[in-house]
Amino acid sequence: xxxxxxxxxxxxxxxxxxxxxxxFGNGVVxxxxxxxxxxSGWGAGGPPHGGAWIHVGEDGRARAxxxxxxxxxxxxxxxxxxxxxxxxxxxxxxxxxxGDTDVCPWDMGTxxxxxxxxxxxHLRLTGTATRSVLIGLAARRLGVAPAEVELVGGxxxxxxxxxxxxxxxxxxKGLRRLEFVPAETRASPPSxxxxxxxxxxxxxxxxxxxxxxxxxxxxxxxxxxxxxxxFPPTYGAxxxxxxxxxxxxxxxxxxxxxxxxxxxxxxxxxxxxAALRAIRAEWEPTPQPxxxxxxxxxxxxxxxxxxxxxxxxxxAGDVEAARAAAAVTLSETYITxxxxxxxxxxxxxxxxxxxxxxxxxxxxxxxxRARDALSDALEIPPARVHVIVPPxxxxxxxxxxxxxxxxxxxxxxxxxxxxxxxxxxxxxxxQAYFRPLAVVDVRSAATSDGTLAAWEFHVLNAGSAAARxxxxxxxxxxxxxxxxxxxxxxxxxxxxxxxxxxxxESHIDEVAARFGVDPVDFRxxxxxxxxxxxxxxxTASKAGWEARPSSTAxxxxxxxxxxxxxxxxxxxxxxxxxxxxxxxxxxxVVRLVTGxxxxxxxxxxxxxxxxxxxxxxALGGALFEAIHxxxxxxxxxxxxxxxxxxxxxxxxxxxxxxDRKDLPSQGGGETPLIAVAPAIANAIFDxxxxxxxxxxxxxxxxxx
Amino acid sequence: xxxxxxNPRSRGTVSLRVNGVDRRIPLDPDRHLxxxxxxxxxxxxxxxxxxxGECGACKVLVDGVAVRACQTRIGEAVGHSVTxxxxxxxxxxxHPVQQAFIDAGAFQCGFCTPGMIVATVALLARTPxxxxxxxxxxxxxNLCRCGGYLRILDxxxxxxxxxxxEGSSHR
Numbered sequence: 102x103x104x105x106x107x108x109x110x111x112x113x114x115x116x117x118x119x120x121x122x123x124x125f126g127n128g129v130v131x132x133x134x135x136x137x138x139x140x141s142g143w144g145a146g147g148p149p150h151g152g153a154w155i156h157v158g159e160d161g162r163a164r165a166x167x168x169x170x171x172x173x174x175x176x177x178x179x180x181x182x183x184x185x186x187x188x189x190x191x192x193x194x195x196x197x198x199x200g201d202t203d204v205c206p207w208d209m210g211t212x213x214x215x216x217x218x219x220x221x222x223h224l225r226l227t228g229t230a231t232r233s234v235l236i237g238l239a240a241r242r243l244g245v246a247p248a249e250v251e252l253v254g255g256x257x258x259x260x261x262x263x264x265x266x267x268x269x270x271x272x273x274k275g276l277r278r279l280e281f282v283p284a285e286t287r288a289s290p291p292s293x294x295x296x297x298x299x300x301x302x303x304x305x306x307x308x309x310x311x312x313x314x315x316x317x318x319x320x321x322x323x324x325x326x327x328x329x330x331x332f333p334p335t336y337g338a339x340x341x342x343x344x345x346x347x348x349x350x351x352x353x354x355x356x357x358x359x360x361x362x363x364x365x366x367x368x369x370x371x372x373x374x375a376a377l378r379a380i381r382a383e384w385e386p387t388p389q390p391x392x393x394x395x396x397x398x399x400x401x402x403x404x405x406x407x408x409x410x411x412x413x414x415x416x417a418g419d420v421e422a423a424r425a426a427a428a429v430t431l432s433e434t435y436i437t438x439x440x441x442x443x444x445x446x447x448x449x450x451x452x453x454x455x456x457x458x459x460x461x462x463x464x465x466x467x468x469x470r471a472r473d474a475l476s477d478a479l480e481i482p483p484a485r486v487h488v489i490v491p492p493x494x495x496x497x498x499x500x501x502x503x504x505x506x507x508x509x510x511x512x513x514x515x516x517x518x519x520x521x522x523x524x525x526x527x528x529x530x531x532q533a534y535f536r537p538l539a540v541v542d543v544r545s546a547a548t549s550d551g552t553l554a555a556w557e558f559h560v561l562n563a564g565s566a567a568a569r570x571x572x573x574x575x576x577x578x579x580x581x582x583x584x585x586x587x588x589x590x591x592x593x594x595x596x597x598x599x600x601x602x603x604x605x606e607s608h609i610d611e612v613a614a615r616f617g618v619d620p621v622d623f624r625x626x627x628x629x630x631x632x633x634x635x636x637x638x639x640t641a642s643k644a645g646w647e648a649r650p651s652s653t654a655x656x657x658x659x660x661x662x663x664x665x666x667x668x669x670x671x672x673x674x675x676x677x678x679x680x681x682x683x684x685x686x687x688x689x690v691v692r693l694v695t696g697x698x699x700x701x702x703x704x705x706x707x708x709x710x711x712x713x714x715x716x717x718x719a720l721g722g723a724l725f726e727a728i729h730x731x732x733x734x735x736x737x738x739x740x741x742x743x744x745x746x747x748x749x750x751x752x753x754x755x756x757x758x759x760d761r762k763d764l765p766s767q768g769g770g771e772t773p774l775i776a777v778a779p780a781i782a783n784a785i786f787d788x789x790x791x792x793x794x795x796x797x798x799x800x801x802x803x804x805x
Numbered sequence: 806x807x808x809x810x811x812n813p814r815s816r817g818t819v820s821l822r823v824n825g826v827d828r829r830i831p832l833d834p835d836r837h838l839x840x841x842x843x844x845x846x847x848x849x850x851x852x853x854x855x856x857x858g859e860c861g862a863c864k865v866l867v868d869g870v871a872v873r874a875c876q877t878r879i880g881e882a883v884g885h886s887v888t889x890x891x892x893x894x895x896x897x898x899x900h901p902v903q904q905a906f907i908d909a910g911a912f913q914c915g916f917c918t919p920g921m922i923v924a925t926v927a928l929l930a931r932t933p934x935x936x937x938x939x940x941x942x943x944x945x946x947n948l949c950r951c952g953g954y955l956r957i958l959d960x961x962x963x964x965x966x967x968x969x970x971e972g973s974s975h976r
Contacts, residue, residue, distance in 0.1 A: 173914025173951050302907070309915035310903040310922060312850020312890030319849035370844065445854050445862060445916040445950045494852070494916030495950050526855040706910050710956060714913055717952025740859035740948065748941040751954040 109484050112151050112168075112207040112469075117279065121156060124204065128158040128273040129238075131231040133223050133282040135207060148215060151207030151469075153223035155184065155231045161255050161270030162194045163231070168208020169220045170200035171305075172444075172466060172496035174770045175707035176216045178304045182704055183221050186297040187228025187289060188235075189252040190269075192304065200468040200490035210467035212498060212592055214670040214768025221703060221766055225288035234280050238272045291701035291762040298702055298762070305492070317464040317491045318449035322519040325451070326355065326366035328512045329377040330505065330522065332532055335733030336587060337387035347379040355516040356380070366512045366520050389733030390587050396436065396540055399562050402585040412583070413565035418576030420546075423555035427546030429615055430555075434542050435604035437563070437778075437796040438727035439535040439588055443745055446494020447529040448502070452509035453519035458485045459510055464493035466500045474503035475510055497718070498592035499533050530738030535728055536593035537586060539563030539600035543608045546576075551616035553627055558605065562586060564597030567669040567775060570605060572627035588730060594715075595771035598669040599722065599778065603796060606665035606779030610651065611792060617650045620664055620783065628666075632698055633673045636759060637666050640675035640696030643757050651787040659683065660691070661788025665779035671767030672699040676716070676776035680784040686803040690720065690750075690781060696757040697773050700764035708769045712756045715773035721746045723778035725797045819883055823848065824892030834880025838872075839863045841879050842889060850890035850919045854948065861947030864920040864927075865889045871927035873946075890919035893926065901971060902926050905964035906957075913951035921947050925961050929968055935961070 111119045112135070121130040135152040156164040165184045171177040181195045188195070198205055208220075232252060239257030240247040243264065251258045256266035291298055308314035333340070340363070345356040348365050354376040356365045363380065367373040390398040424430055451462040459481065465471050468488040476483040493500065505522050513520040524532065539562050546555035556574040560581035568579050581597075613623035621641045628634045641664060651661070659682050666675045677694040697712050725744045729736045737743045778796055785804055786792050793805065819832040823846060830845055842848040842865070854862030856875050863874040866888040893900040899907075902925045912918045921944065928935060928943040935943065940961045949957065 173916075175913060303910065303912075305915065306907045306912075307899075309912050309918050310890075310899065310906050311894055312848075312919045314915060315849065316852075316916060318853065319843075321847070321849075370840070443950060445860065445914065445948060446852070493914065495914040497950070523853070526857070710910060710913055710951075710953060713955055714949075714952035717954060718950070720952075739857055740855045741857055745948060745950065746952060746954075747948065748945045748954050748958075751941075751952075754955060 110203045110487070112202070112205070113484055116152070116281070121154070121279065122277040125156045125164055126158050127275055127277055128156055129231065129234050129276060129278045129280070130154060130156045131227055131234060131280045131282060133227045148219060149209060150219055150223060153206055153220070153227045155224070155227050157188070157231060157235065157269055157273050159270045159274050161268045162196060163188050163190055164196045164198065165224055166198050166205045167220045167224060168200060168206045168469060169216045170211045170466060170468060170490045170493070172211065172464070172493040172500065174216070174711065175303065175704060176220070178301060179704040179707055180216065180221055180224055181304055182297045182301055183225050184228050186294055187225055187232055189232065190255045192296065192301060194255055202468050202472045202486070202488040207469050210470055210501065212466055212501070214672070214771045217699070217703060217766045217768045218671060222288070226282050226286050229288045230280065230282040230286050234278070235269060235272060239267060242267055242272060291766070298705065298760070300706060301704060303707070314492050316446050316449070316494050317451060317462055318446055318523040320451045320462055320491060320521065322451065322453055325519040325521055326368055326512070326516055327370040327373045328364055328366040328509055328520045328522040329373045330508050331363035331377060331380055331382060332528070334384055335386050336389055337733060338384040339387070341383040341385045344381040347381060348376040351376050351379065355512060357511060357515045359511055362508055362511060364508050364512050366516050386733065391732070392730055395538060398587065399538065399540060399584045404583045404585045413568050413579060413581050415569060415577060415579040420555045420557055420576045420578045423576040424544070424546040427554050428549035429612070430544070430546045431608065431611055431615065432544045433608060433611065433794060434540060435607060435794045437539045437600040437603060437722070439538045439590065440593070440722050440726045441530055441535055441728055441743060442497040442499030442533060442593060443529065443743065444495040444497060444499055447524040447526060448500065448505055448533065449521070449523040450506045450509045451519060451521040452506065452513040454513055457481065458487065460487045460489065461506050461510060462489045462491050463506050464500055465490055465503070466496050466498070470501070471503040471506050475506055478507040479510055497594040498596065501592055502534070526740065527738045530743065531735045534589035534591040536596045537562045537564070537590040539597070541600060541604035543604055545608060545612055547612055547616065551618055551623070553612065560597070560601060563600035566596070567598035567601040567667060571630050571633055571666070571668045572609070572624070573629045574627070587733070588728070594718065595669070595774045598667065598771065598775045599719070602665065602667045602775040603778045603782070606667070606776065607782050607792070607794060610663070610779070610783045610786065614651050614653070614786070617652070619648045619650055621646055622648060624666060630668055630673070633666055633668050636673045636696045636698050637664070637675045639757055639759060640664070640677055640694055643696065643755060644677035644694040646677065651783070653790040655790035656788050659788055661784040661786065663780045663783025663785070663787055665776040665783060667772060667775040669772045669775055672697060672769060672772035674772050674776050676780040678777070678780035678784040680781060680788055682785065682788045682804050688724070688785065688799045688802060688804055690752045692753045692755070693777065694755040694757065695773055695776070696759065697769065698759035698761055699767040699769050699772070701762045701766045702758060702760045703766050705758065708758060709756050711769040712758070712773040713754050715770070716754050716777055717746050717751055719774035719777035720750060722796060723781050724799050725802070727797050727800060821879070821883055821887065822885070823887045824889060830879070834878060834883070836879045837875055838865065838877040838879055838882050838887070839874035842874060848889050848891055852916055852919060859948070861924060862917055862920040864923040864947070866923055866927060869927065869930055871924045890923060893922065900926065901967045902929065902964040905960045905967060909956050909960035909963055911953060911956040911960035913953055917947060917949045921949070921957055925964060928961070929965055933969060934965055937962070
């Protein structure tokens with residue numbers, strides 16, 4: 102590697118000036134140019150992105166680059182598949198580099214289910230253009246027209262002729278050819294796919310099952326120290342004084358206090374923990390609301406919307422007039438608790454310096470944002486920060502923070518040695534942020550024939566995702582209000598959509614029950630989205646839906662069934678739940694059926710895993726997960742106190758995937774979660790006649 | 806095997822049999838097996854998930870029985886045979902349970918997988934043809950935050966069948 106090749110990250114250089122070939126060898130490189138955020142937000146071409154690029158080398162392999170990262174959602178294989186598809190290569194001949202800030206396209210982060218609609222689409226276009234270049238090279242080499250060239254399995258052949266094929270490596274030998282994706286490029290239609298959309302193994306499988314896959318917390322560098330951060334004992338506590346002396350007195354300990362950061366590092370983890378405990382610190386607590394008063398507190402502490410907490414204000418028709426004229430009006434409030442992501446691998450980072458250049462290996466969903474945060478905090482140019490994302494033991498929206506990377510970088514600089522920080526489980530529970538506690542006020546009105554006439558939906562502290570209603574209602578008023586949450590809160594897998602969907606789909610069921618209408622029928626009568634109606638019909642049919650109204654009388658056999666739908670991030674979901682509530686009010690989820698449609702399916706078995714796993718994760722938030730707090734302290738920061746779904750909690754789950762090859766591929770990591778909680782709440786109502794409007798529904802396992 | 810902790814010539818270190826090899830480690834019987842495996846022996850396939858025995862990510866075999874390495878003091882392991890996820894395959898040939906996890910697509914982020922596989926190996930040694938309920942009970946102490954339990958259940962049953970087949974073909 103030449104010295105110049107390593108000095109400036111590719112995304113900070115113009116596409117034509119990047120040292121692709123110095124870095125990766127001779128061959129062909131095709132680049133899809135970046136689309137950066139404009140002054141008015143996302144442009145017509147969708148969200149900002151850093152483009153994509155693909156290198157085909159003399160070894161005949163393709164090396165593709167994306168700014169997205171793999172944290173367990175299966176995109177390494179899915180994205181490799183679309184490259185293999187367009188390049189007519191076996192999956193094993195594709196190397197995908199993800200989220201490496203030195204060589205990958207800039208990316209805003211892996212969240213919002215954008216890997217399929219954005220990264221996969223960019224790689225498809227780039228792959229298609231790369232294929233054209235290879236065809237051109239082959240045509241010249243074989244002395245035929247491009248139309249006569251066929252690419253199969255990494256080789257170029259003359260269609261229908263018995264001539265020796267030429268491998269891609271041979272075609273690109275000695276070349277340093279850079280091309281850009283032409284604007285008119287169209288990727289192969291999914292109906293013609295032979296690899297994507299078909300069964301494929303996971304490219305990481307062997308390393309996973311042999312234990313050789315190294316996650317950030319497994320990494321080790323010579324001379325490495327273990328770091329620990331001193332965290333405030335309660336939320337909002339201010340450091341009044343600190344004495345690092347007793348910590349520094351321990352052998353081999355480095356201790357620092359820079360700005361808000363107090364941290365230690367030592368050659369052995371137990372020494373670092375001892376040093377952390379030895380620090381004498383005095384804290385000034387600030388008053389914190391109790392869990393009991395949290396809903397009122399949030400109502401009384403509105404905040405201005407930040408970028409992430411996008412605000413929606415939608416009005417149509419005249420809600421007040423419609424209410425005044427309605428036969429039935431309902432007004433209810435729905436609440437979801439703060440919950441923790443609790444990724445099985447806690448937050449981890451390994452920082453090291455080479456002169457004035459910083460390398461940070463970080464389990465993160467936002468490597469480029471981490472690079473910026475490190476650059477700002479350490480006051481060095483972004484070009485001297487290299488963020489690498491090793492395999493990461495899940496994220497679920499919880500790994501966006503950069504604080505621990507900054508801490509490790511500072512400690513490493515002070516110690517002159519690499520420093521690794523991995524949170525303990527308790528630190529993970531107390532220092533990570535949570536899914537917001539959400540309060541949703543719904544007011545509806547319906548005419549005497551059971552037709553929705555007005556819909557008011559006021560969201561507090563969840564966000565705008567899925568706040569809009571997929572049903573036909575002439576008069577609507579929908580808004581959301583961010584708050585100053587006392588607990589740290591941010592992104593979580595399908596966070597606002599889960600809260601908003603729970604509120605809407607519970608309330609819709611309440612209206613249907615009031616009119617004595619079957620819940621599926623009521624939804625189909627009002628649904629404004631044909632694709633969602635298709636998913637609902639298919640799911641109800643698969644589940645063996647028994648058409649009848651639910652009522653406050655409950656069912657004598659204590660079995661209930663419920664259904665809910667959702668439309669979010671381009672995906673359409675319907676979830677059916679069957680429950681049994683025994684004489685002691687103990688809840689058993691007997692089975693779930695989830696139908697999902699997200700356009701053309703890229704990696705079917707992985708999508709199935711996402712839908713099934715998403716349903717299991719959603720069960721936790723629906724039934725029993727809740728962060729409890731008191732006096733600014735999380736009181737259940739352990740798996741023994743914070744219950745997450747286990748084997749015994751997992752019912753049979755049937756997954757129905759609707760493959761729409763005629764529609765663009767959308768993500769499957771989030772939307773499959775959003776109908777689980779309301780489907781179960783609706784089933785509990787059906788079984789018992791009791792309507793539960795607060796998540797978790799059954800914290801102690803029984804229906805309240 | 807006799808513990809070399811009693812060998813006066815090796816005072817200050819002790820021998821621990823891991824994956825069929827005797828490894829010398831510092832003598833401090835109170836250290837946890839998980840720490841020794843990961844930080845002293847570089848066997849990082851065994852994971853830290855909670856440190857309180859709730860998640861099963863740190864499961865290893867001690868004399869063929871699945872134990873939580875975060876709850877096992879090194880003093881309890883010395884003199885016994887420890888097998889980690891790294892010790893299950895024979896060269897390039899995967900253990901049938903490892904192969905079954907691949908065939909069933911039984912992982913997402915993969916962080917729980919070593920503990921799940923180790924727990925499965927112990928289960929099948931004890932109960933070669935478990936019912937689904939027996940699998941659920943045996944693996945209930947292993948968390949998969951990606952929610953892959955049903956795929957894992959499928960993997961365990963596939964492994965059970967292939968182990969049974971292997972057994973009969975060797976007869």
